[in-house]
Amino acid sequence: MPMRSRLRERVAADITLSDEPGKTMRKWREEIGIFQYDLSKEMNVSPSVISDYESGRRPSPGIKTVRRIVDALMRLDELSGGKFSKEYEGVENEGILDIKEFPVGIPADIFVKEIDGVSVAENVPPANNVNGYTILDSLKVITGMSSADYHKIYGWSSQRALIFVGVKFGRSPMVAIRAHPLKPAMVVYVRPERVDPLAVKLAELEKVCLVRTELEVTKLVERLSRL
Amino acid sequence: MPMRSRLRERVAADITLSDEPGKTMRKWREEIGIFQYDLSKEMNVSPSVISDYESGRRPSPGIKTVRRIVDALMRLDELSGGKFSKEYEGVENEGILDIKEFPVGIPADIFVKEIDGVSVAENVPPANNVNGYTILDSLKVITGMSSADYHKIYGWSSQRALIFVGVKFGRSPMVAIRAHPLKPAMVVYVRPERVDPLAVKLAELEKVCLVRTELEVTKLVERLSRL
DNA sequence: GGACATGTTCGTTGATTGCCGATGTGGATT
DNA sequence: AATCCACATCGGCAATCAACGAACATGTCC
Known part of the structure; x- marks a missing residue:
């Protein structure tokens, strides 16, 4: 409403x-x-x-x-x-499929539960709150985004979930995160083929919690929209 | 402050x-x-x-x-x-040198006076209020801006002054305005060589008031910033 | 002049805010 | 068990807000 x-x-x-x-x-x-x-x-x-x-x-x-x-x-x-x-509608960016902020932060564990997520990385302190999310087409983000536009991914809060779709093994997204000065609170892979151990290691290094989900994107968006 | x-x-x-x-x-x-x-x-x-x-x-x-x-x-x-x-600083756009909104609208005549402006077009009803301004490098706007980015010029209010620097005769800026669906309340040419009669005619057609000023850009910005 | 249309001013009443300081709580740390 | 730390709760008072309606001001169009 x-x-x-x-x-x-x-x-x-x-x-x-x-x-x-x-x-x-x-x-x-x-x-x-x-x-x-x-x-x-x-x-x-x-x-x-x-x-x-x-x-x-x-x-x-x-x-x-x-x-x-x-x-x-x-x-x-x-x-x-x-x-x-x-x-006053903003211009859309190619790789960004959806980007939203929550009016109030949502505890990370609830967020994970809500999207049927499964934690993949282990040695990560339980993240606090998730203040928003960004859904990204991982291919397009890597190939098609200028580095100057990278910060757009983080919207208004860096304490957010970056949700990648079109992930094979999940290496490149984590590498990109490692390279960028801003870190998300959480990374979600949507229906990845499998998750590369290197990706897990990087997640642990960067202290972001890494989650996978088997939900369809449309379903995912629907779930998120009633949070 | x-x-x-x-x-x-x-x-x-x-x-x-x-x-x-x-x-x-x-x-x-x-x-x-x-x-x-x-x-x-x-x-x-x-x-x-x-x-x-x-x-x-x-x-x-x-x-x-x-x-x-x-x-x-x-x-x-x-x-x-x-x-x-x-x-959270936004990305700068090439052609846009400065863009601001006023917290309260400023009567057009006061705005013109404040920048030592001289009205060029005649058959234009006295514009009401100016709610903001955009300073543009006229060359870069025409050559270097994608059409999708054009709306950025208008910031948050179309009731604004578009201020062009690097103007020769002022034809292309007015043509661009004619082509775009959004119209500004006022167009200012900064130190133009001269003003083409066609530009004046277009301004009258579009009912935007057309103003020229001999102020330097730096001086102009300073004047505008204390409005 | 009269009739609208648009917006201003003001007195009033009850509800809410803005702020303080005292006290309570639940969790670490020692 | 004693002591912090970060925060919550509460009573209470002055100041301010939310809202109304009636009266007042300006235009402007017959």
Whole structure:
């Protein structure tokens, strides 16, 4: 239900961090092109409430209020054809199949259980929390990504699971991880042919926990999306 | 003073939009790796305050509070070597020299005055507000940018000023604008040799106001940064 | 002038926040 | 068992927010 668009986040951050949140709220309302009245009706409040915020009488609204406002703005934009939200979709990257952040961290063991995962490396301290995941086409990542783009894999949190599909033995992904300065909390191989002992050794060296799963990718995405 | 990093915005949005802001706050504090105590000292409050938020007793903190927390987190990360904030800098794009959003919209006429601009096109309704600007190297934009990346120029608001440097007659930039579905509110040419009448005509057709300035780029950036 | 449309200002009321300090807890360490 | 450490819990008070509705201001279009 809580749709996660970049626009939504951007507007929320802009208001939250503004010195004059009221004026920032107004900026976005006007940019989207709706009236105080309509916004207030969408939120089920009286129009004066909007005006009070925008004119600065309430200089530090609660985040619940900000959220209601942002979501109302998004809905109204959607109704009028979503001219706005559609403009702000990011460009997709070839090798990255999916990338998400969790609003709250998830304990590693629960994450593993949820994807029917089996731990492969042993000498790894039980990872704490997983804050997000990235699903990668391992071939495309290795062949087709410029080194400058590598950090994109890590999204907003390095404490994440990197999920590789199209893995044969799992050597190259671990080598790539070894080479990169940022380390994930967890690496997942989806239906690998088998797992090379070297990959395991590298995982232990880097202290990332290495997991394999036999789930299909589609199934995997579905499971992850209801976390 | 208010530093504008992508990480900062991301954390702010994440907390503001979270169903459980407390848990989200905790997620980030732990990810950065600091204790409640240290965070509280950085904010000059007692440690129980942090705990109260994180444990959810205060489910809708004001944005002033969120801001203080986020900024304290950023400062603490900076102190410990900025491991975090540095990871999240975006990749630079060749043709884009600078791109910023204003927290509140700025009336177009004030914007023009601020950069010693002179209006060139006439039959254009006085633009409303300018919400941000992008400074572009006109040559590189035309030769070196893939069409998929074009939307990046518009950042977060299409109601913005596109500022072109390295302009000869100003034909190609206007042609490019004509071709693209998104239109800026204003186009600025920095020290053009002269302005082609066709460029003016296109500007009038597209209803974007066209401005020239004789300011140096460095000077321009400086002026814009204190808006 | 009159009738809308859009937005502002303000007094008020109840709910919630912001903050503190004291006290409690569960786990390491010694 | 004694002592930290990191954090949770709670009562309580002042400050602020959330929301309403009525009155007020400006435009602008007959």
